[in-house]
Amino acid sequence: xxxxxxxSGYSYKSSHSRSSRKHRDRxxxxxxxxxxxxxxxxxxxxxxxxGEPLLDAESTRGDDRDDxxxxxxTVVTGTSExxxxxxxxxxxxxxxxxxxxxxxxxxxxxxxxxxxSFFALVTPLAFLILPQVLWRDALEPCGTPCEGLYVxxxxxxxxxxxxxxxxxxxxxRATLPRFFVFRCLLMVLVFLFVASYWLFYGVRVLEPxxxxxxxxxxxxxxxxxxxxxxxxxxxxxxEVRHLQPAFCLKVVRSTDGASKFYNVGHLSIQRAAVxxxxxxxxxxxxxxxxxxNLPKSILSKKMTGFKVYSLDENTTNNSTGQSRAMIAAxxxxxxxxxxxxxxxxxxxxxRVRKRKARLVVAVEEAFTHIKRLHEDEVASSxxxxxxxxxxxxxxxxxxxxxxRAMQKYLRTTRQQAxxxxxxxxxxxxxxxxxxxxxxxxxxxxxSPGPTMQYQQPNGRxxxxxxxxxxxxxxxxxxxxxxxxxxxxxxxxxTVTPLPFLRLGEEFIDPxxxxxxxxxxxxxxx
Amino acid sequence: xxSMPGQPVTAVVQRIEIQKLRQADNLILGFSIGGxxxxxxxxxxxxxxxxxxxxxxxxxTPEGPAHEAGLRMGDKILQVNGWDMTMMTHxxxxxxxxxxxxxxxxxxxxxxxxxxxxxxxxxxxPRQEHCGTPSNHKLMx
Numbered sequence: 001x002x003x004x005x006x007x008s009g010y011s012y013k014s015s016h017s018r019s020s021r022k023h024r025d026r027x028x029x030x031x032x033x034x035x036x037x038x039x040x041x042x043x044x045x046x047x048x049x050x051g052e053p054l055l056d057a058e059s060t061r062g063d064d065r066d067d068x069x070x071x072x073x074t075v076v077t078g079t080s081e082x083x084x085x086x087x088x089x090x091x092x093x094x095x096x097x098x099x100x101x102x103x104x105x106x107x108x109x110x111x112x113x114x115x116x117s118f119f120a121l122v123t124p125l126a127f128l129i130l131p132q133v134l135w136r137d138a139l140e141p142c143g144t145p146c147e148g149l150y151v152x153x154x155x156x157x158x159x160x161x162x163x164x165x166x167x168x169x170x171x172x173r174a175t176l177p178r179f180f181v182f183r184c185l186l187m188v189l190v191f192l193f194v195a196s197y198w199l200f201y202g203v204r205v206l207e208p209x210x211x212x213x214x215x216x217x218x219x220x221x222x223x224x225x226x227x228x229x230x231x232x233x234x235x236x237x238x239e240v241r242h243l244q245p246a247f248c249l250k251v252v253r254s255t256d257g258a259s260k261f262y263n264v265g266h267l268s269i270q271r272a273a274v275x276x277x278x279x280x281x282x283x284x285x286x287x288x289x290x291x292x293n294l295p296k297s298i299l300s301k302k303m304t305g306f307k308v309y310s311l312d313e314n315t316t317n318n319s320t321g322q323s324r325a326m327i328a329a330x331x332x333x334x335x336x337x338x339x340x341x342x343x344x345x346x347x348x349x350x351r352v353r354k355r356k357a358r359l360v361v362a363v364e365e366a367f368t369h370i371k372r373l374h375e376d377e378v379a380s381s382x383x384x385x386x387x388x389x390x391x392x393x394x395x396x397x398x399x400x401x402x403x404r405a406m407q408k409y410l411r412t413t414r415q416q417a418x419x420x421x422x423x424x425x426x427x428x429x430x431x432x433x434x435x436x437x438x439x440x441x442x443x444x445x446x447s448p449g450p451t452m453q454y455q456q457p458n459g460r461x462x463x464x465x466x467x468x469x470x471x472x473x474x475x476x477x478x479x480x481x482x483x484x485x486x487x488x489x490x491x492x493x494t495v496t497p498l499p500f501l502r503l504g505e506e507f508i509d510p511x512x513x514x515x516x517x518x519x520x521x522x523x524x525x
Numbered sequence: 526x527x528s529m530p531g532q533p534v535t536a537v538v539q540r541i542e543i544q545k546l547r548q549a550d551n552l553i554l555g556f557s558i559g560g561x562x563x564x565x566x567x568x569x570x571x572x573x574x575x576x577x578x579x580x581x582x583x584x585x586t587p588e589g590p591a592h593e594a595g596l597r598m599g600d601k602i603l604q605v606n607g608w609d610m611t612m613m614t615h616x617x618x619x620x621x622x623x624x625x626x627x628x629x630x631x632x633x634x635x636x637x638x639x640x641x642x643x644x645x646x647x648x649x650x651p652r653q654e655h656c657g658t659p660s661n662h663k664l665m666x
Binding site: 518520521523524 | 553554556557558559563564565568569583584615619622623
């Protein structure tokens with residue numbers, strides 16, 4: 001039947017009997033009062049299918065409906081510490097599933113490198129000491145030149161030690177999916193080097209018990225020189241080569257389109273990924289999944305479809321034809337959803353600004369209740385005893401008047417998942433301690449800060465997946481695209497080379513700056 | 526008449542013949558000119574296109590020879606005695622107009638009202654041609 005009612009945005013009131021419609025209208029009116037203000041403008045009633053959970057993972061969907069919803073729920077303040085709101089629960093579960101067990105794999109590489117370098121540093125000393133220990137009597141005495149060599153050896157070893165400490169003895173910042181090619185290369189080189197030196201030493205010095213001690217000392221000195229050169233090579237390969245910018249990376253977040261451009265040097269894909277992630281935590285505003293959706297009242301209107309009946313006999317290839325016809329029909333229909341989106345967005349802006357104004361005023365007022373006690377003001381008159389508080393108590397004292405405005409503002413801007421009451425109190429205490437103004441206190445909440453601001457420092461680290469069509473140890477080149485995926489969003493990185501600059505020169509004589517007045521003469525003839 | 530140098534200019538022109546008047550030792554025509562390729566075209570109040578560097582009539586002495594011959598303020602002078610005036614410096618133009626051995630100057634001038642008059646007359650009836658009516662003239666550069 002054509003006039004069958006469809007459970008969609010529009011035709012809920014179908015052509016049933018009039019009396020039942022009256023009852024339905026009355027019920028609808030009651031029901032619509034409890035819905036949010038945005039649907040009051042509609043003539044239809046949107047029915048929430050009961051299959052959807054009331055509060056999803058971010059517990060923000062509930063605020064789509066009604067700002068007054070927060071009024072009737074219990075608020076977690078400092079006093080009621082036994083109840084835990086749903087937001088805290090979801091956050092805790094998310095943290096639990098995010099944290100992986102502390103991986104010992106992280107430290108294998110550096111441990112190996114450390115052993116190798118220790119071995120390499122001890123080798124020259126071993127070269128010097130072994131002959132003395134084993135066949136001291138047979139050694140030729142070696143006077144001043146040897147002592148000179150000792151001094152130079154000592155200083156070179158010292159320099160090697162200090163520079164190794166400065167450059168390489170750092171906790172690793174990331175675990176890469178494949179081997180770090182340069183580091184592996186260098187470790188292999190050092191190992192081969194030292195091993196070959198030991199081989200030579202063992203065959204030529206230890207076995208025949210070489211008596212020329214000066215030669216041995218020179219041999220040890222040459223090893224130290226070679227180690228210094230390898231360290232120079234390591235410095236250039238690991239630290240210096242990628243400093244000169246060669247490529248421009250465009251990083252786009254897949255969910256909300258936040259993008260940035262970075263200049264990097266010659267790196268492999270995995271190293272470039274680590275580089276990008278370092279900057280991601282500082283430059284990109286925090287990912288807020290609650291900010292992404294168009295309001296449901298707009299999207300649901302699109303779902304009323306046409307039922308397409310095919311009158312032809314053959315129904316073989318009509319599926320694409322049908323869908324295309326439906327899309328075309330939907331496009332031809334007068335579509336006002338852009339209008340509603342515009343007004344909805346304007347309304348949202350207005351609401352946010354109103355809440356922000358209330359919040360700013362409340363915070364300013366709250367801050368006027370407190371002032372810092374200087375040391376010379378300790379002596380107070382007995383008529384006006386001043387209660388001296390530490391920062392935590394002061395924060396708690398002035399938090400109460402601004403809590404409500406703060407909570408409403410956070411709910412309107414969908415930020416309440418990022419700031420718990422406890423964190424707000426801690427921040428307030430921090431601001432009071434450092435003599436910050438209310439505006440400085442509010443800067444954390446008025447704009448979504450970088451992701452770094454919301455990280456809890458735990459030793460577990462963040463799990464990112466590098467998705468790439470090329471092997472990740474290959475170098476960056478033009479047109480490469482890879483993405484860094486996390487659980488709910490990903491960063492897509494595109495590589496373009498920086499343009500080659502042809503700089504020309506033009507010399508301007510400082511005396512060549514001359515000017516004339518513009519002419520407009522009139523002559524009579 | 527907006528044109529780039531090197532492009533042909535099409536204009537509706539009027540032929541004006543001015544007899545010079547002898548006053549003391551000078552032969553005067555009774556009008557003032559402004560403009561020229563060495564002048565600032567943006568300050569010309571009469572030109573339609575503010576990049577036009579042509580020679581324009583800026584003032585006319587009432588009851589002077591130019592006024593009697595039919596010259597009006599705001600006219601652009603395109604030719605003087607056959608010499609082209611559209612690419613002249615101000616001084617060259619002045620010299621061409623004040624040659625001491627010439628008693629008569631024959632100008633080709635154009636003004637806005639001529640174009641409109643031609644359009645009206647072309648729209649209404651067959652073209653009428655007699656002395657003094659504006660005629661189309663094509664100038665090549």
